[in-house]
Amino acid sequence: xxxxxxxxxxxxxxxxxxxxxxxxxxxxxxxxxxxxxxxxxxxxxxxxxxxxxxxxxxxxxxxxxxxxxxxxxxxxxxxxxxxxxxxxxxxxxxxxxxxxxxxxxxxxxxxxxxxxxxxxxxxxxxxxxxxxxxxxxxxxxxxxxxxxxxxxxxxxxxxxxxxxxxxxxxxxxxxxxxxxxxxxxxxxxxxxxxxxxxxxxxxxxxxxxxxxxxxxxxxxxxxxxxxxxxxxxxxxxxxxxxxxxxxxxxxxxxxxxxxxxxxxxxxxxxxxxxxxxxxxxxxxxxxxxxxxxxxxxxxxxxxxxxxxxxxxxxxxxxxxxxxxxxxxxxxxxxxxxxxxxxxxxxxxxxxxxxxxxxxxxxxxxxxxxxxxxxxxxxxxxxxxxxxxxxxxxxxxxxxxxxxxxxxxxxxxxxxxxxxxxxxxxxxxxxxxxxxxxxxxxxxxxxxxxxxxxxxxxx
Numbered sequence: 001x002x003x004x005x006x007x008x009x010x011x012x013x014x015x016x017x018x019x020x021x022x023x024x025x026x027x028x029x030x031x032x033x034x035x036x037x038x039x040x041x042x043x044x045x046x047x048x049x050x051x052x053x054x055x056x057x058x059x060x061x062x063x064x065x066x067x068x069x070x071x072x073x074x075x076x077x078x079x080x081x082x083x084x085x086x087x088x089x090x091x092x093x094x095x096x097x098x099x100x101x102x103x104x105x106x107x108x109x110x111x112x113x114x115x116x117x118x119x120x121x122x123x124x125x126x127x128x129x130x131x132x133x134x135x136x137x138x139x140x141x142x143x144x145x146x147x148x149x150x151x152x153x154x155x156x157x158x159x160x161x162x163x164x165x166x167x168x169x170x171x172x173x174x175x176x177x178x179x180x181x182x183x184x185x186x187x188x189x190x191x192x193x194x195x196x197x198x199x200x201x202x203x204x205x206x207x208x209x210x211x212x213x214x215x216x217x218x219x220x221x222x223x224x225x226x227x228x229x230x231x232x233x234x235x236x237x238x239x240x241x242x243x244x245x246x247x248x249x250x251x252x253x254x255x256x257x258x259x260x261x262x263x264x265x266x267x268x269x270x271x272x273x274x275x276x277x278x279x280x281x282x283x284x285x286x287x288x289x290x291x292x293x294x295x296x297x298x299x300x301x302x303x304x305x306x307x308x309x310x311x312x313x314x315x316x317x318x319x320x321x322x323x324x325x326x327x328x329x330x331x332x333x334x335x336x337x338x339x340x341x342x343x344x345x346x347x348x349x350x351x352x353x354x355x356x357x358x359x360x361x362x363x364x365x366x367x368x369x370x371x372x373x374x375x376x377x378x379x380x381x382x383x384x385x386x387x388x389x390x391x392x393x394x395x396x397x398x399x400x401x402x403x404x405x406x407x408x409x410x411x412x413x414x415x416x417x418x419x420x421x422x423x424x425x426x427x428x429x430x431x432x433x434x435x436x437x438x439x440x441x442x443x444x445x446x447x448x449x450x451x452x453x454x455x456x457x458x
Contacts, residue, residue, distance in 0.1 A: 003131045005122065007034040007110070009341075009362075010133050012117045013142030015044020016062065017343045017355035019099055020416070021140060023064035024359030026106055031363065033103075036112045036122050043096040048151045049089050050168040052195050056187055056275045058084035060224040062092075064099045065356040065414040072224075072415070079279035084223055138362075140341045145328045145351070145380070150188065155321040157183075161301035164319040167192045179314035181304070183209040183296055184322030187216075187274040192320055193287060194280050203286040207313060209304065211295045213268035215250055215384070216260045219275040226421045227430035232258055233419070234437035236391065237445025246384045246452045263290075271387035272380065273349075296323070329386070332377045336368040344377035346401065348394025353416040354378075357401060360410055374401045385456035388449050395446060 009025065011018045014037035022033050039047055055062055059070030069092075070085050080086075087095065103109040114125045117139070122131045133139065150166035163177075167188055180196060182189050193206060221232040239252035247267055253259040260276060261268050262284050294307025299319050304311045313319070333342050335358055346354035358375050365371050376397040381387030398419065402408040411417040421431070 002121070003129075005034050005131050005133055005137065007032050007133070007137045009033045009138050009140055010117065010122070011035045011140040011142055013037055013044065013146065014039070014042040014096075014100070014111065014113075015046070015142060015146065016096075016352050017145075018044070018140070018142030019096060019103075020064050020352045020355035021142065021343055021359035021362075022103060022109065023066050023099065024356040025363045026103055026109060027066055028360055028363035030108070032108045034110045034112060034122070035100075035103075036115045036117050038114065038116050038125060040113045041093075041097065042100040042111070043093045045147055045149050045152075046089060046092045046096070048149060048168075050151070050166075050188075050191070051089060051171045053089050053191060055086040055092070057086070057219070057222060058224055059087045060084055060415040061222075061350055061418055062087070062352050063095060063416070064352070065360075065416055067095070067099055067102070068415050069095050080219070080277055083220060083277075138341055139339065140343065142343050142355070144330060144333075144342050145344060147328065150321050150323070155183075155296075155299070156323050157296040158298040160298060162299035162304075162313070162319050163317065164299050164321055166321050170195065170320060173318075177314070177316050177318040179205055179207060179317040181207045181209060181313050181317050181319045182322060183319060185210045185212045185214050185270055186272060186322070187276070189320075189322040190216075190276065190280065190284055192322055194283050197283050197286065204289065206287045207289045207291060207311075207317075208287050209291045209293075209296060209306075209311070211292070211307075212270040213261065213263060213266045213292075214270040215268045215273055215387075216276040216281075217273045218257055218260050219277045221258055222275050222418075224415060224418065226419075226425060227428060227434050229418055230431070230438055231434035234434055234441055237449075238437065238441040240388070240445035240449040240452070241441050243448065243452070246388065246456060249388070249449070249452065250384060269383065271384045272382060273387055329379050329382060332379055334372050335375045335377055336362075336371045342377075345380070345390075346375050346378060346394070346397045347417070347419070348378050348390045349380070350416065350418055353411075353414075353418070356414065356416055357407070357411065361401075361407065364406065374404055374407060376400050383456070385453050389453045392446060392449055392453065395442070 008031040011022050014035050025031055063069035070087055073085050075081055075085050115122050120133050151168045182192050235256040235258050240249050243249035260281050291311045293309050296304050296306050298305040302315050343355045345351050346357050361371050361374050378390055378393040381390050412420040
């Protein structure tokens with residue numbers, strides 16, 4: 001006879017969003033929660049990430065609401081001195097193991113590693129044991145926007161005679177090829193190149209296959225300091241208000257220090273906009289051998305076959321696969337559906353906060369329609385129009401959830417909320433100026449941004 005889970009909520013996925021949701025739900029209700037994951041521990045894709053990865057954003061913006069990742073410390077040396085620290089992969093895994101242990105210690109949370117959920121049952125991948133999910137249990141989908149990473153997917157191109165490895169294998173090489181061919185335009189590719197350059201690989205030995213030119217967020221202005229963060233938001237909307245086009249908006253954001261691009265002679269078309277530091281951009285600019293022939297179709301001995309032609313590579317070249325699809329952009333759906341709670345970003349670009357907010361609202365409200373009114377989903381960026389639309393949706397969502405006094409007070413109490421001004425935060429001329437500029441430009445900036453997005457969608 002199939003056992004029946006004792007749970008009010010089944011969270012499918014023990015990664016960043018699943019644990020952020022569970023943490024908020026358990027702390028604000030008496031719910032009994034089962035968390036299931038096919039991996040053998042918590043942390044999601046971080047358990048498979050390349051060993052030299054760090055958070056791209058400040059540690060304070062990541063994790064679960066009850067526990068500050070990294071303790072809120074500033075970096076004391078190096079090129080990012082004075083900025084919030086960014087946790088390494090081992091630190092993130094350790095953090096999530098402690099976060100899960102805290103939840104389990106409540107006696108109301110159970111973790112089932114090495115298991116999958118399908119068709120109303122949780123199945124152990126090791127034993128095949130099945131446990132039925134009761135009808136009263138709400139299923140929480142923490143995989144809807146889960147990233148894909150090079151270590152877990154094959155290259156998105158054919159391999160015929162070339163030596164192709166995922167980025168994870170860079171740290172385990174036992175030889176030195178004459179050429180490194182890094183494939184990808186996103187943050188994984190930039191991390192790989194920075195790592196190689198910091199280990200004294202000659203920039204001339206790196207060929208960068210960059211299908212698209214990316215805009216990236218300047219890490220210096222995405223910090224858990226209200227004056228800095230709100231000042232950045234004001235710069236975004238002032239740039240929109242004064243711009244004549246999408247491209248002009250991004251160029252104005254670059255002039256304001258919000259956006260960065262690698263090649264200032266080219267206008268980027270990609271705006272996933274991960275955070276990056278100026279020192280990293282300076283290093284990336286030393287790699288001058290950049291191939292811009294579209295996506296790779298085939299990696300062969302001595303050449304790459306691409307959308308726009310072929311490119312020669314060394315016979316012994318190491319092709320570094322950084323081209324996994326990364327952030328996902330499935331259709332937006334209501335967070336609370338008839339059969340499942342689907343975790344999605346709420347305020348643009350901060351998935352842990354969105355998941356925690358959904359957990360808090362689930363714990364404190366009974367009516368799904370009211371929950372959906374408070375938690376309007378957003379998506380990630382890809383094109384310039386996507387990024388702008390993401391921020392418009394995020395601004396709409398922020399207005400919705402801050403309209404409820406208890407939700408606003410809760411959000412202002414946790415470090416995951418990037419726009420918070422904590423109770424008792426000391427006033428300052430810089431904060432006053434940021435608030436005044438945001439109030440002045442958010443209305444006209446959003447109106448202009450809506451026009452840009454609409455024109456791009458034609």
